[in-house]
Amino acid sequence: MQAALKMLRLRSRITPLCLQSVRSASTAAASRNESFATLEDKDRNFFREVLGDSNVITDTDALQPLNEDWMGKYAGKSKLALRPKSTEQVSKVLAYCNDRRLAIVPQGGNTGLVGGSIPLFDEVILLTAGLNQVISFDAVSGTLVCQAGCILEHLDSQVSAQGFTMPLDLGAKGSCQIGGNVSTNAGGLRLLRYGSLHGSVLGIEAVLADGTVVDALQTLRKDNTGYDLKQLFIGSEGTLGVVTAVSLLCPPRSSSVHVCYLAVPDFATTQKVFVKARQRLGEILSAFEFFDQQALDLTLKHLEGIRNPLPDTQTPFYLVVETSGSNEEHDNEKLQSFLEEVMEEEMVLDGTIAQDSAQIAGIWGIREGISVALKHAGPVYKYDLSIPVAEMYDLVEETRQRMAHLPVEVVGYGHLGDGNLHLNVSCQKYDDEILRHIEPFVYEWTAARRGSISAEHGLGQMKAECIRYTKPQPVVDLMLQVKNTFDPNGILNPYKVLPQVMAVAQ
Amino acid sequence: MQAALKMLRLRSRITPLCLQSVRSASTAAASRNESFATLEDKDRNFFREVLGDSNVITDTDALQPLNEDWMGKYAGKSKLALRPKSTEQVSKVLAYCNDRRLAIVPQGGNTGLVGGSIPLFDEVILLTAGLNQVISFDAVSGTLVCQAGCILEHLDSQVSAQGFTMPLDLGAKGSCQIGGNVSTNAGGLRLLRYGSLHGSVLGIEAVLADGTVVDALQTLRKDNTGYDLKQLFIGSEGTLGVVTAVSLLCPPRSSSVHVCYLAVPDFATTQKVFVKARQRLGEILSAFEFFDQQALDLTLKHLEGIRNPLPDTQTPFYLVVETSGSNEEHDNEKLQSFLEEVMEEEMVLDGTIAQDSAQIAGIWGIREGISVALKHAGPVYKYDLSIPVAEMYDLVEETRQRMAHLPVEVVGYGHLGDGNLHLNVSCQKYDDEILRHIEPFVYEWTAARRGSISAEHGLGQMKAECIRYTKPQPVVDLMLQVKNTFDPNGILNPYKVLPQVMAVAQ
Structure with a gap:
């Protein structure tokens, strides 16, 4: 660790809007930071010496899937990926890159949704897959x-x-x-x-x-x-x-798990069911998820092997409620009492309880399959927002209304119990005209309710310039200072998370 | 926030041992940092202007309880305490102190155990009591x-x-x-x-x-x-x-709370009871506390109104087990099944379940009263350690053995479910001879087991120089850099938490 702090001036380049456009041109940073070095033969030789030939990837075909995300939305131009197998190797690689000012993108399973693990330019990809013990x-x-x-x-x-x-x-x-x-x-x-x-x-x-x-x-x-x-x-x-x-x-595995699938007439009622679930299910409530009819339809259409648990019921909203507990009999009683109440009080139109682990997997398959189904359906603009639950679905409806004239499908689902909405706009191709109807509208709408423009997906390259919709300037400034303390040369995952910073030696 | 980072060199002065000696001489820092200013009339005038006369405390009698901790172990010499009533006032006070290089000690309820809220020298005390909305x-x-x-x-x-x-x-x-x-x-x-x-x-x-x-x-x-x-x-x-x-x-309040008090023959068995409690009580287990016979005796002797729930049972260890759940009948059944098993398997010699809220308060009164009883008993050296549960009580026994020839009482209690031991050495007066038998032994013993020398009490002034028993040097170095980024002049709670750092302008 360099003990002396570098004297740097932090200067933010703030883009006026957070427009994300198509593919790699869609990113926060329009141009490469020229303070980073470019790869030379001596670098590749050093990495081969440290990691062995087979863990230094330079082949274009092998690099291609590492340069792209699974949605096909972000693409970089890295010429080198490294696969260290120990912490010591990671340390040697980073120390070298830091001295040489080679920028690095750490990449795990590459399953992110905001382009966080994809290079923008020629950053070296550091794979963590070899650290698998x-x-x-x-x-x-x-x-x-x-x-x-x-x-x-x-x-x-x-x-x-x-x-x-x-x-x-x-x-x-x-x-x-x-x-x-x-x-x-x-x-x-x-x-x-x-x-x-x-x-x-x-x-x-x-x-x-x-x-x-x-x-x-x-x-x-x-x-x-x-x-x-x-x-x-x-x-x-x-x-x-x-x-x-x-x-x-790791928490103890629950010996008793129940999952039920409920059809609810409107969004206001989903919240009433949630309050009831907290009261009746108490400490055994382990998930409370919702999705809309559009999400269900997409999933049934695009995924194989998905069965509609309530084929005769059409309603705008569906819930997946899970309980996990230590006593089968007690959990059953709690669940029955919850279900009786929500049926009697007509909060729920119809519902079903999974009878075995295959049925549990079937119900979860719908909820977990939405994201994959959306991918099958075509390009998709994805938003991940924390919003006060009562207003959550208003955003989906307003977005739908704004785009009624466009060939898109607007879908809403998410973790209702956590106040976390996934808003997705499915379309035929990534298109700036479509995007202009979504951003900055979605961010401004969320900011006006003191919500978060990223509940769980992170900021990555998609939203690095948008952090200020959720965090005030002094907080962003402090983050920039922390970044500068930990990574004074800025080589770690540049152009991501924070607004573009120019480090200018004084 | 000052945008430019100061160029500072971090230099650690490490004391070879972590001996804490008597009263205010007991602290990590032997001498005042002379880079701090001393209070002048103009400072008091400024504070009176910002906070109003009544919130600027300079009276010696009024300052006395703010300069001392409740155990009577740490004492400072502050000549000024401030009681801001808004964030804006706090901001004005700090900005001024930062410019003037006046050191500050924030103080809340002053209930800490490591001298963290007590000045060492003439630091200004910043009371948070006025921020009470x-x-x-x-x-x-x-x-x-x-x-x-x-x-x-x-x-x-x-x-x-x-x-x-x-x-x-x-x-x-x-x-x-x-x-x-x-x-x-x-x-x-x-x-x-x-x-x-x-x-x-x-x-x-x-x-x-x-x-x-x-x-x-x-x-x-x-x-x-x-x-x-x-x-x-x-x-x-x-x-x-x-x-x-x-x-x-805030989690929902449990409608059903049960507390039981169990007498256990040895420490190994307390762990068996814990495993059983996790199995049988599952998600409703909310506390699992232990104390030894010595702790119980002290509490019964020194606190009024404490009743021994099992007056006819003498055993080395006692447990307080609490459940909190949403269904009285289910919780009762789980607790009965747990108690039957631990009685049948002879893990527990005797036990009692509180029948009403007064009895619940009575049992908790013993556990929560131990710390107060120790104070009544006289001076006390307090340690708060995270240790693998299986070895936890070995430390109490070894400490007791080391000090068998001294007029002290060694007491062990704590949060068994969290692996957190409170080791207390009660004595007639604070005495370096006693202390030498405890430190650095206790810290070294804990470090050898990769434990923590502060599970929950913090480091304060008592253990600022001892952090390296738990954290490796590169981690401490990074902490010092973070401190320097947030508080470049080091005015906030100096001499605490981290080893003494000299900030030297280059």
């Missing part, structure tokens, strides 16, 4: 320690076998990596029950831009010795350091 | 927004009336302030159930050393827009900024 699991406390490249679903299988569960779950679980989950502060389906990663991550090992290894990989539930620096790596999207390992507190 | 409470989501000086117990009463509970509870609740709780990342009795404040604090408003107001007082459950800076203020003990307001997520 489970280090330890304590089956009494439920503490898991593992490297960053472990895949979420694999980890969940491993801890499940010992009676625990991962504290987060999301649709991308089959490919996303835990290091990416932590770096982006992934939310997902279990947040309502187990809280955010800021609570369940116990420790982090990260490598700073200059190669310093920050060993904060503690496994203690409580530790008040100094600043909780690990928190800064949670959700900073690889701009402050590369997360190489994490320790997490 | 509840700003809002959302009775649907349970989101509380309030100023830093609100007293924890008052807040709990207010949110209780609307069906919620504060996410933390501790013995000092009648005097401690929420701003202090957040600034010290207070743990307490409900952490097992509701997690740490890093999870339940949704937003913070803080004032930086230069007077910049950091408005991160969001009320959103999810917000991934940039770095989660509020996390840095949680647990940094007022060294990075003065917390002026917080927003917190």
